[in-house]
């Protein structure tokens with residue numbers, strides 16, 4: 001399998017060559033040159049597989065430059081009971097006759113990003129080892145992505161992580177989660193500034209080509225293709241665990257922000273997995289809901305982006321959306337370039353001419369959930385099924401309910417556990433969410449963090465003085 005750019009300006013490359021890169025050199029995103037088909041017979045033969053073995057099978061279509069045997073070692077190391085606290089890795093949790101949660105948040109940081117990051121950590125170490133090289137991961141986080149990356153990359157040979165976070169602006173839980181890591185290759189830098197300023201420092205250092213080359217600076221952001229590929233696996237898992245025979249269909253509802261999670265569902269559906277609907281749920285930041293309703297894509301400015309009680313979905317532009325548009329316009333890179341030029345010139349583009357294909361051809365429907373919906377849904381689900389869901393998952397349940405069809409299982413992707421969002425849970429049900437056993441006592445552990453003024457030069461010097469002399 002080779003990879004191309006959505007904008008057509010990259011010669012075909014293998015998986016391991018695009019693994020450590022962010023954007024394609026022409027500013028586009030990498031996509032497999034075709035979407036492989038999985039036959040109904042093959043699908044049936046996967047019913048008894050463990051999660052790790054299923055991951056080897058599914059990822060084997062996208063990663064053809066690592067042997068099947070080695071790939072199997074990587075998935076087995078990533079998806080263990082030890083890391084995910086359950087033999088199933090992704091448990092299914094029924095809520096009602098029609099609705100079931102797909103439990104993607106059993107990993108170390110209690111959110112679905114662990115699913116892809118744990119695999120990424122393994123494959124990074126493997127590829128860096130083979131190539132006898134090392135990498136510096138530089139990132140900024142307001143909480144979630146940074147901690148998932150740190151837990152996945154802790155102790156990995158050849159990888160140093162420098163994660164910038166806004167000093168004093170994360171929850172106690174998030175701080176405890178990140179700063180208690182004692183691994184030598186993990187560096188937490190708390191910056192006296194806001195998240196955007198942390199992001200600006202990362203951008204400044206990453207665009208300094210000399211610095212970037214000297215330290216082999218990379219990122220593990222949401223556009224990384226390996227993350228998308230790893231997420232495809234759990235759509236297959238969800239289908240296999242909620243059907244009995246070939247041809248049965250299932251719908252998925254996905255709380256969405258950067259369009260990474262649901263893009264993996266689109267890929268699974270294109271591979272032939274019998275998915276009926278992909279239900280895209282947004283919060284008040286409804287850029288994507290608006291697109292699937294009207295055909296107009298109109299990203300917002302930072303000022304127009306609301307801070308909501310499902311914060312991981314507070315996005316102004318959806319960084320993975322270009323990959324879906326590439327498929328939507330018939331994989332025509334010239335058309336993608338044209339659309340993104342319009343976006344730069346006019347701040348929006350209009351694909352309403354293709355609107356009828358969104359649902360008919362691709363299965364996409366969408367809906368919005370607000371703060372009031374979130375609270376009500378958390379309360380209702382708790383009352384009716386005894387299950388406590390987090391605010392993001394609640395957005396998914398709320399929108400899913402409007403699209404349930406009799407006899408067709410609706411799997412709602414559980415993107416985080418409620419323990420991470422205690423304040424909203426208390427607001428909804430008047431009591432706090434239980435903290436999973438593995439995280440109890442975290443608040444009492446020593447923290448390892450360097451507090452620093454908001455200055456790119458200080459961060460640069462810190463990295464220079466701490467980088468291993470390889």
Ligand SMILES: *Cc1c(COP(=O)(O)O)cnc(C)c1O
Pocket residue numbers: 111112113144222255256257258259260261262312313392415416
């Ligand atoms: C990242 C995240 C999302 C959004 O996922 P995308 O892939 O960006 O669409 C939703 N919920 C939670 C809890 C997240 O951490």
